[in-house]
Amino acid sequence: EHDIKTIIERLEVTKADLLERISFEKEQEESWKREFEEISEFSRQANERYTSYLVEREEYFSQLEKDAISAIKENRELGEKYETLRHNHVDVKTKALIVMEHRLQLEAALKDMGQLLALQTA
Secondary structure: OHHHHHHHHHHHHHHHHHHHHHHHHHHHHHHHHHHHHHHHHHHHHHHHHHHHHHHHHHHHHHHHHHHHHHHHHHHHHHHHHHHHHHHHHHHHHHHHHHHHHHHHHHHHHHHHHHHHHHHHHO
16 A cells, blocks of 8 residues: 555656646747747738839839830930921021022112113213
């Protein structure tokens, strides 16, 4: 009977040790679960931020491309307008020179007629 009591006492101590160890292991497991959940949440948020960044980046580059195409088109149109205005300016200058040349010819003709009349009346 003494041996049985001793064995029971040892088993009680062992049981208490095992229960204490199980409690510690459960606490450790809960701690690891919390850490895993925190890391998982951080990773999920990081993935969301990255996906959001990629979408914003794509939208930004798309807008830049549209702006560049628009600027090239506007530049082409302005270049065409400039060439048209330059040709018109050259035409106006040419016509002005022709008019001035005719005027000079008329003035010279009038001067000659005046001199001719002066010679005829003298």
